[in-house]
Amino acid sequence: MTDEEIHARRAKNNKMLGLVLVGFVVIVFGITIVKMTKGHNMEAFDHVRRPALEVTQ
Amino acid sequence: MTDTSASATHTASDFGDVVSLLKPRVMSLVVFTAAVGLIVAPVSVHPFLGFCAILFIGLGAGASGALNMWWDADIDAIMKRTQSRPVPAGKVTAHNAMLVGLWMSVLSVAMLGLAANWFAAAFLAFTIFFYAVIYSMWLKRSTPQNIVIGGAAGAFPPMVGWAAATGGVSIEAWGMFMLIFMWTPPHFWALALFMNDDYTKAGVPMLTVTHGRRTTRKHIMVYTVLLTPFCIGLGFTSIGGPVYFLASLILSVMFLRGAYGLYTRAEETAEADKYIAERRVFKFSLFYLFILFAALLVEEVMRNLSIGLENWPVVI
Structure with missing residues (x-):
């Protein structure tokens, strides 16, 4: 494998890894925004009514 | 003395090789059943959080796949069906497969806990443990009942999906x-x-x-x-x-x-x-x-x- 080929391969791998990292940042940001705007507790149903988890207005 | 450029070609893994460590085909079935578990659950989940939960359950399944490839590298090299997997094919070292598996386990469990709830996260951690340790390390090579008991690892994902939505089972x-x-x-x-x-x-x-x-x-x-x-x-x-x-x-x-x-x-x-x-x-x-x-x-x-x-x- 020539130096050019190795560099091309590395460049491609780095680009893919970069995309994964950007994707991860977007996901963490998205989760934060959704949790902050909704602010709801996802735990609710387990066949019994749990008044403690219900939102009271 | 080793030639640095030659050794680089031996040790560097392609991104695609790391992806195939995660057993994408098994992952697709896990993602599908986990998604169904989450969607049919009687609690509606915000679409983005639902998407993240499924993504991290899938990633957890991939992590256990990588751990399985690290542990089973010796028998994978013998079997025709598994010879082309990245570790026996020499594309990824067994040690790196283990590192990918462990870090991705930690990441997927932590992120599922943050996106959904900690019960689902603990359940995912148990599923990874069951597949990697109970099935791969213990049962697979010791009993013909290996896949009967080990089958539980593949059966947990829809429950984890359900747990991500409801917080329980x-x-x-x-x-x-x-x-x-x-x-x-x-x-x-x-x-x-x-x-x-x-x-x-x-x-x-x-x-x-x-x-x-x-x-x-x-x-x-x-x-x-x-x-x-x-x-x-x-x-x-x-x-x-x-x-x-x-x-x-x-x-x-x-x-x-x-x-x-x-x-x-x-x-x-x-x-x-x-x-x-x-x-x-x-x-x-x-x-x-x-x-x-x-x-x-x-x-x-x-x-x-x-x-x-x-x-x-x-x-x-």
């Missing part, structure tokens, strides 16, 4: 678990019938290796019969309905017919036609599981549109 989640759990033995034994030589060479005590093909055919029949009530019964829980019931009825009859065909088949006939019926049953079993979970999705859509049968009996 219930009878419906256990119903989905039992469906995959009982389906796994006939599915893998059908594969073992035509892959027996691989397992014998690698010394993996599959039922076909330890008890022969005749006994395996009998076991496939028995487990398919035992699977049927779980398959049909799920239709009478709150996530079932007429569409699922009809699908489960037709698919059960087809699976039973296939299993009976394998049971009555003479070994010479199977060998002569290169296990064509065994291959067909193996492929059908994948289709069977896919359609049943798809039917659960259809039921959920019908419920949301209020076009189901209102007086459908929910017995369990």
Whole structure:
């Protein structure tokens, strides 16, 4: 494998890894925004009514 | 002295090799069943959080796949079916496979906890542990019951999906678990019938290796019969309905017919036609599981549109 080929391969791998990292940042940001705007507790149903988890207005 | 550029070509792994460590095909089935578990659960989840939960459950499955490839590198190198996996093919070192597996386990569990809830995260951690330690390290090489008990690892994902939505588990989640759990033995034994030589060479005590093909055919029949009530019964829980019931009825009859065909088949006939019926049953079993979970999705859509049968009996 020539130096050019190795560099091309590395460049491609780095680009893919970069995309994964950007994707991860977007996901963490998205989760934060959704949790902050909704602010709801996802735990609710387990066949019994749990008044403690219900939102009271 | 080593030439640095030459050593670089030996040690550097391509991004694609790392992705194939995660067993993408197994991951796709996990993602699908986990997604169904999350969607049919009676609590609606924000679409983005639901997407993240499924993504991290899938990533957790990938992590356990990487740990499995690290641990099983020696037998993967012997078996024809697994020889081209990245570790035996020399594309990723076993040590790196372990690191990828461990770090991705930590990441997927932590992120599922943040996106959904910590019960689901703990459940995912247990699933990874069950697959990597209980199945890969312990059962796989020690007992012909390996895939019967180990099948639980593949049956947990819809429960984790359900737990991500509800924060707990219930009878419906256990119903989905039992469906995959009982389906796994006939599915893998059908594969073992035509892959027996691989397992014998690698010394993996599959039922076909330890008890022969005749006994395996009998076991496939028995487990398919035992699977049927779980398959049909799920239709009478709150996530079932007429569409699922009809699908489960037709698919059960087809699976039973296939299993009976394998049971009555003479070994010479199977060998002569290169296990064509065994291959067909193996492929059908994948289709069977896919359609049943798809039917659960259809039921959920019908419920949301209020076009189901209102007086459908929910017995369990």
